[in-house]
Amino acid sequence: MSILGASNNLILIRFILNKKEIQTALPPGTLLLDFIRYHQHQMGTKIGCREGDCGACSVLVGDFKNKNLHYQSATSCLTALGNVHGKHVISIEGLNMAELNLAQQAMKDESATQCGFCTPGFVVSLSGFCLTEQEPTEENVLAAISGNICRCTGYKSIEKAAGTVCKSLENRGNESPIDFAIRKNYLPQYLTEIPARLLALKQNLNGALQPKTAKPKFLGGGTDLYVQQHETMHHEDIDFLFDQSDLKGIVQKGDICEIGAASTVTDMLESPVFQAYFPNLKQIGKLVSSEPIRNIATIAGNIINASPIGDLSIFFLALDAKIHLKNGNEKRMVPLRSLYLGYKNLDRLPEEIVEKISFKLPDEQSKINFEKVCKRTHLDIASVNSALFVELEENKILNAGLSAGGVGPVPLFLPKSSAFLSGKTVSIELLEELLELIQTEISPISDVRGTETYKRTLLHQLVKAHFSVMFKELDVKQLMNLSL
Numbered sequence: 270m271s272i273l274g275a276s277n278n279l280i281l282i283r284f285i286l287n288k289k290e291i292q293t294a295l296p297p298g299t300l301l302l303d304f305i306r307y308h309q310h311q312m313g314t315k316i317g318c319r320e321g322d323c324g325a326c327s328v329l330v331g332d333f334k335n336k337n338l339h340y341q342s343a344t345s346c347l348t349a350l351g352n353v354h355g356k357h358v359i360s361i362e363g364l365n366m367a368e369l370n371l372a373q374q375a376m377k378d379e380s381a382t383q384c385g386f387c388t389p390g391f392v393v394s395l396s397g398f399c400l401t402e403q404e405p406t407e408e409n410v411l412a413a414i415s416g417n418i419c420r421c422t423g424y425k426s427i428e429k430a431a432g433t434v435c436k437s438l439e440n441r442g443n444e445s446p447i448d449f450a451i452r453k454n455y456l457p458q459y460l461t462e463i464p465a466r467l468l469a470l471k472q473n474l475n476g477a478l479q480p481k482t483a484k485p486k487f488l489g490g491g492t493d494l495y496v497q498q499h500e501t502m503h504h505e506d507i508d509f510l511f512d513q514s515d516l517k518g519i520v521q522k523g524d525i526c527e528i529g530a531a532s533t534v535t536d537m538l539e540s541p542v543f544q545a546y547f548p549n550l551k552q553i554g555k556l557v558s559s560e561p562i563r564n565i566a567t568i569a570g571n572i573i574n575a576s577p578i579g580d581l582s583i584f585f586l587a588l589d590a591k592i593h594l595k596n597g598n599e600k601r602m603v604p605l606r607s608l609y610l611g612y613k614n615l616d617r618l619p620e621e622i623v624e625k626i627s628f629k630l631p632d633e634q635s636k637i638n639f640e641k642v643c644k645r646t647h648l649d650i651a652s653v654n655s656a657l658f659v660e661l662e663e664n665k666i667l668n669a670g671l672s673a674g675g676v677g678p679v680p681l682f683l684p685k686s687s688a689f690l691s692g693k694t695v696s697i698e699l700l701e702e703l704l705e706l707i708q709t710e711i712s713p714i715s716d717v718r719g720t721e722t723y724k725r726t727l728l729h730q731l732v733k734a735h736f737s738v739m740f741k742e743l744d745v746k747q748l749m750n751l752s753l
């Protein structure tokens with residue numbers, strides 16, 4: 270099958286896998302995991318769940334960012350070959366040296382492996398941590414393995430191994446992570462040659478991947494499509510949006526923030542604009558899936574998949590974000606609050622792509638809080654989630670946006686509750702009245718994530734949590750026994 274570029278010439282997928290330059294005419298929707306195992310016969314990358322949940326298939330993907338090679342972890346079971354075109358991929362085989370590498374040695378020393386099935390994934394994630402510029406802190410190293418699950422060892426020994434890796438990076442100073450890791454013999458030497466080799470490869474890519482038909486499938490990171498349409502994606506005609514430069518970047522224009530649609534959750538968490546305007550960003554970010562998923566999941570993908578419990582949809586509904594759609598040269602803007610018409614039914618034509626998302630940055634008198642309850646802390650979608658945004662003048666609410674997920678067929682903006690708060694002074698009585706009102710605006714159903722009553726109770730509690738976090742002067746505890 271051919272992959273046609275703008276000039277209709279055959280474009281092969283090209284990337285570097287460990288030390289080896291790859292050139293393949295396989296469909297670009299082929300999964301990286303299958304390519305590594307079944308076409309390169311490297312069996313260290315394991316197949317666990319094929320749904321991004323277990324981390325057994327973890328790889329590192331490197332690409333240039335501000336002229337430096339930058340590596341991130343990714344689940345190869347959800348990554349299309351087209352999304353690694355022109356990049357460096359490191360699988361577990363690419364981390365082997367004559368002796369054990371730093372992460373392998375730490376896992377061995379701490380007896381952090383038993384059956385060994387999960388071990389390559391943990392080693393890849395910990396080695397990836399050595400290659401990132403993140404501060405070597407306990408919190409960061411544990412986040413690096415937040416997408417890896419072990420069914421038999423018990424996490425304490427793995428956490429100790431992670432601690433050893435982290436400690437080994439403490440004296441890195443300002444040296445580049447790659448140089449430091451190689452100088453200390455933590456990772457294989459061949460990594461020093463990769464930047465020059467990748468640059469040369471990029472210069473010979475012969476154009477960007479283009480879809481073959483007028484009705485391709487739009488692909489961001491693939492963390493939704495490859496779970497939902499696992500069997501068919503391989504052969505689909507795909508428009509790869511993930512690396513399109515005009516869909517990347519998070520910028521501030523006056524008091525407006527514009528987010529390129531293909532920005533990932535990690536891009537958002539690392540964005541200086543977000544860090545400046547959202548002091549609780551890190552806590553919010555940790556609630557969204559796990560690090561390897563955040564590295565590839567795009568903001569537009571979260572909004573367009575229209576999951577009733579999409580975390581970013583809920584966050585941006587509270588902020589009254591605008592969605593900028595594009596179909597060729599035709600552009601239009603839809604407020605996110607009017608995008609969802611019914612279950613998976615959007616005010617968007619199939620051929621329209623999201624170009625960017627924009628919203629007004631909160632001023633110093635504004636506050637936003639996001640809350641989520643799910644069955645486990647990491648790597649899980651919500652049973653119910655909610656965000657509350659308020660613009661304040663002292664303790665008077667000038668304007669409010671309350672949103673909730675998991676309590677209706679779409680991510681819900683709650684217009685009556687939001688309007689009710691506007692113009693009111695913050696008080697316990699206000700919260701009590703709000704708690705009654707929100708119940709009239711939601712219509713949860715009983716499903717695998719909980720009964721209707723449970724979800725109503727969860728939202729009731731999450732809204733109390735909003736008030737407790739945002740208005741510390743209130744004694745929300747006195748409402749603890751206030752039930753539905």
Ligand SMILES: Cc1cc2nc3c(=O)[nH]c(=O)nc-3n(C[C@H](O)[C@H](O)[C@H](O)COP(=O)(O)OP(=O)(O)OC[C@H]3O[C@@H](n4cnc5c(N)ncnc54)[C@H](O)[C@@H]3O)c2cc1C
Nearest residue numbers: 321489490491492493494558566567570571579580622623
């Ligand atoms: C293990 C795991 C954990 C997860 N945890 C969470 C979680 O905690 N919270 C949460 O909210 N979600 C979670 N998700 C869901 C998913 O990761 C997110 O919704 C993600 O943001 C989807 O983005 P993507 O780029 O991967 O989407 P894709 O799969 O690439 O695309 C999803 C949909 O959006 C469309 N699309 C993508 N980009 C555009 C565009 N620019 N214009 C038009 N259409 C577009 C695609 O055609 C497709 O219909 C999880 C998923 C997995 C696998």
Ligand code: FES
Nearest residue numbers: 317318319324346
């Ligand atoms: S196989 Fe489980 S995350 Fe990929």
Ligand code: FES
Nearest residue numbers: 383384385419420
């Ligand atoms: S060692 Fe068996 S799954 Fe982790």
